[in-house]
Structures are given as C-alpha cells and as structure tokens.
Amino acid sequence: MPGPMKELRDGSITHALLGRIGSKTSGLEQPVRIMEVCGTHTMTIHRYGLKTLLEEAGVDMVSGPGCPVCITPNEVHEACIDLVTKRESLILASFGDMTRVPTGKGSLQTAIPAPSSRVKIVYSPEEALALAKANPAKEVVFFGVGFETTIPGIALTVKRAADEGVPNFSTLSALWLIPPALRAILQAGETAISGFLYPGHVSAIIGLEPYRFIAEEYGVPGAVAGFEPNDILLGVSAILDQIAEGRPGVHLEYGRVVNPRGNPLAQAVMAEMLELRDAFWRGLGRIPRSGLGLKERYGAYDARVKLALSIREGSEDLPGCRCGEVLRGLISPPQCPLFGKRCGPDSPFGPCMVSFEGACFIYHKYDRTRGSE
Amino acid sequence: MCLGIPAKVTRIDASKQGKVDYLGTKVKVDFSLLEDIRPGDWVIVHAGFAITRLDEEEAQETLSLLREILQAQGE
Numbered sequence: 001m002p003g004p005m006k007e008l009r010d011g012s013i014t015h016a017l018l019g020r021i022g023s024k025t026s027g028l029e030q031p032v033r034i035m036e037v038c039g040t041h042t043m044t045i046h047r048y049g050l051k052t053l054l055e056e057a058g059v060d061m062v063s064g065p066g067c068p069v070c071i072t073p074n075e076v077h078e079a080c081i082d083l084v085t086k087r088e089s090l091i092l093a094s095f096g097d098m099t100r101v102p103t104g105k106g107s108l109q110t111a112i113p114a115p116s117s118r119v120k121i122v123y124s125p126e127e128a129l130a131l132a133k134a135n136p137a138k139e140v141v142f143f144g145v146g147f148e149t150t151i152p153g154i155a156l157t158v159k160r161a162a163d164e165g166v167p168n169f170s171t172l173s174a175l176w177l178i179p180p181a182l183r184a185i186l187q188a189g190e191t192a193i194s195g196f197l198y199p200g201h202v203s204a205i206i207g208l209e210p211y212r213f214i215a216e217e218y219g220v221p222g223a224v225a226g227f228e229p230n231d232i233l234l235g236v237s238a239i240l241d242q243i244a245e246g247r248p249g250v251h252l253e254y255g256r257v258v259n260p261r262g263n264p265l266a267q268a269v270m271a272e273m274l275e276l277r278d279a280f281w282r283g284l285g286r287i288p289r290s291g292l293g294l295k296e297r298y299g300a301y302d303a304r305v306k307l308a309l310s311i312r313e314g315s316e317d318l319p320g321c322r323c324g325e326v327l328r329g330l331i332s333p334p335q336c337p338l339f340g341k342r343c344g345p346d347s348p349f350g351p352c353m354v355s356f357e358g359a360c361f362i363y364h365k366y367d368r369t370r371g372s373e
Numbered sequence: 374m375c376l377g378i379p380a381k382v383t384r385i386d387a388s389k390q391g392k393v394d395y396l397g398t399k400v401k402v403d404f405s406l407l408e409d410i411r412p413g414d415w416v417i418v419h420a421g422f423a424i425t426r427l428d429e430e431e432a433q434e435t436l437s438l439l440r441e442i443l444q445a446q447g448e
C-alpha cells in the first residue's frame with residue numbers, strides 16, 4: 001500500500017456505484033452530460049465499457065480537449081517538419097506520437113530530413129538535453145508539447161540547460177493550460193455541459209483553485225478523479241450530488257495523488273521559467289492567456305527566438321477531418337464520415353486518431369461497433 | 374505519455390536521480406520536482422519526472438468508501 005488497489009477495479013463495486021448513479025439521475029429533470037478533459041480518462045471510460053453503462057444509468061459522457069498532441073494546431077507540427085527538412089545539422093527530438101501527426105506537409109515520420117539532420121524519438125525532455133550534450137555539432141530542438149502535467153519537466157530541463165550553458169539546445173514548445181480552455185468551451189456555449197471530470201495529473205500540479213471559477217462564475221460542478229473505473233464513477237457520483245443539491249464546487253476524489261494545493265516545486269519552476277501567452281488551439285481557436293512560453297531572458301533556449309521562426313497561426317485541419325469538433329465535444333468520433341474508413345490507427349488522417357490520448361483512436365480501439373450515433 | 378499507474382521508488386541519490394519499479398520494470402526517474410522522497414514511497418511518473426507522491430491515508434479513505442458501498446449493496 002498504497003500501490004495498485006484492486007477495489008478500484010472491482011466489478012461488484014462498479015455495479016453498486018452504477019446503481020447509485022442511476023437512482024441519482026432518475027431524480028433530476030435535466031439530462032446529464034459530463035465532459036472529461038483527459039485522454040487517460042477517455043481511455044478508462046471506453047476500455048471498461050463505462051461509456052455504455054453510464055449511458056444506461058442516465059449520464060452521457062463526452063470527450064473534450066484532453067489530448068495535447070491533438071490540440072496542437074497543424075502550423076506547429078509543420079514548423080517542426082520545416083526545421084528538420086530545411087535546416088542542416090539539426091536533430092528534432094520529439095515524443096513518439098507527435099511524429100505521426102499528418103499535415104499538409106506530411107508528418108515528421110514521412111518527411112525526408114536534410115542530409116545532416118534527423119528526427120529522434122525521446123521519452124523525456126531530459127533525454128533531449130542529453131542528446132544535445134552528446135552531439136555538440138548539432139542543434140537539438142526539443143518539440144515540447146504538453147499540458148500542466150508535462151510542463152514542469154520541460155521548464156526544469158530548460159533551466160538546467162541554461163545553468164550549464166548548453167549552447168546547442170532549444171525547445172519548440174506548445175504548452176497548454178486546461179482551465180482557460182474550459183472557460184472558452186463554456187463561453188462558446190455550443191455544447192450543454194452539466195459537469196466536468198477534471199484531469200487527475202494536471203490537478204496534481206495545479207491543485208483545485210484554478211477550477212474554482214467554473215463553479216462560481218458558470219455554476220458548473222466538477223470533480224477531480226483518478227484513472228481507475230471506480231475512481232471515475234465516484235467522480236461522476238460527486239458531480240450528480242452537486243447538481244442535485246444545487247451547490248456546484250470542485251470535489252476531490254483523487255486525494256491519494258492530488259494535493260488540493262498542487263505541487264509547489266513544480267509551480268515554482270514554471271513561474272521562474274515561463275510566462276502566460278495567448279495561444280491558438282486546434283478546434284478552439286485563439287484563447288487568451290491559455291498557453292505558456294519561455295520568458296524573454298531564456299530566448300537562447302526558445303527555438304522560436306533562437307532560430308527566428310515565424311509560425312503563422314490558424315492553419316486549417318486537413319479537409320474532411322473533424323478533429324476540431326471532436327475536441328470541442330460537438331461530435332463523437334464515429335460521427336466523422338472518415339472514422340474507421342479513410343482514417344484508422346494504421347493510417348491516421350487526423351491527430352485525434354494518432355495519439356493514444358486522442359478520442360478517435362480510443363473510440364476506434366474500444367467502441368468501433370457502436371456505430372454512429 | 375500520461376500513465377495512471379503508481380510506481381514504487383527503489384533508489385534515489387543526493388542529486389534526486391533514481392529509479393522506480395513500474396509494474397516489475399526498473400525505470401530511471403528524476404525526483405527533482407518532489408520533496409523528501411524515500412525508497413518505498415509510491416509516486417506518479419510522467420515523461421521522466423516523478424510529479425506527485427501517493428498519500429497513504431487518503432488511499433485508505435477511498436478504500437473504506439469503496440468497501441462501504443459494496444457492503445451497503447449487499448444489505
């Protein structure tokens with residue numbers, strides 16, 4: 001203890017929880033629609049069949065912008081492709097799934113690098129920094145994409161590069177903040193949302209306060225939940241209680257992992273290295289103060305500054321791909337005409353089918369037979 | 374990239390580098406984002422960094438809640 005806890009997957013507890021959820025929804029007048037904003041939640045919900053079971057219990061689960069690879073717009077992916085195809089002596093270090101995102105210029109995987117350049121898949125930002133130290137004659141650009149979960153590690157790695165004065169390391173970062181994206185979704189008001197299932201590990205970094213405005217300003221309940229099936233049902237159940245009592249709040253179901261104040265060391269390194277920026281999200285468009293970028297004094301480690309990149313925002317999805325609508329919770333993946341036809345995990349047509357955290361990928365893996373709804 | 378399963382700390386050195394046991398595999402992890410980590414602690418690892426430590430008391434609380442729900446069901 002407290003390692004894996006089998007009760008969190010226990011089937012009889014799952015059924016007991018579903019029973020409770022069913023009796024809670026039967027007392028409500030409005031249909032209940034809960035948005036999950038984390039690809040790993042989407043994964044659990046589909047892997048364990050909770051999507052259907054919850055539907056039967058009166059709760060419609062809808063996926064939101066929970067996949068960092070997916071919400072990074074094409075122009076950023078294209079900028080990386082340009083770097084490695086047009087510049088010499090460059091190593092583009094990227095997490096694996098980003099290399100497969102298709103754009104108008106192909107993907108990092110299909111692009112042919114300049115003769116002395118290459119793409120290298122890494123599992124952590126530190127690995128990219130080590131690569132720079134091992135290859136002093138090459139510029140190593142780390143394609144740093146992530147939500148609050150990944151951002152502190154990237155910030156700390158840049159801090160180390162700066163402290164040690166590594167001259168050939170920089171990051172092309174796309175760092176996204178969840179709470180402003182949720183505000184944008186609520187403000188757009190395109191989809192009726194009765195509650196949010198907040199992401200467990202983003203919350204481990206930021207704590208509960210950053211979600212408070214959602215309950216206070218928009219009256220929308222929410223719960224931070226873990227990633228086991230019964231975690232999710234406990235979270236949903238807490239949201240239903242908030243709806244029934246008319247008292248929206250931010251419930252913490254995942255207390256074993258999330259400190260209500262978040263992780264102070266992670267917050268400190270983010271505050272030291274990064275500053276707020278407006279950012280352009282796939283599907284959601286430009287959202288004020290929804291991204292982070294390196295502070296000006298770390299320009300030597302910011303590929304946009306160091307390599308004088310001009311990335312023009314607003315490039316469209318490939319024609320036919322409806323990833324943008326999936327990310328806004330407007331359609332579910334099977335409603336895309338390309339789903340399972342021209343677009344599948346082996347030949348993804350859009351980013352939502354590429355990433356393990358992408359809704360199209362997850363639906364394709366677990367719910368293909370449900371058909372379009 | 375985001376793994377929900379906790380890993381057990383097996384080793385940590387003075388510069389906060391070390392290893393965890395992740396489902397039976399030893400994985401290199403950077404513990405710089407956490408304070409007072411010791412071997413035997415459980416952590417969540419994300420892209421090479423341990424980002425949070427598991428709290429035993431809170432875990433027990435969730436467990437007893439789940440057991441209560443099961444019992445209530447049986448009655």
Ligand code: SF4
Pocket residue numbers: 320321322323324326333336337338339340343344348349350351352353354360
């Ligand atoms: S199924 Fe493929 S083409 Fe359709 S929205 Fe998803 S990623 Fe885009």
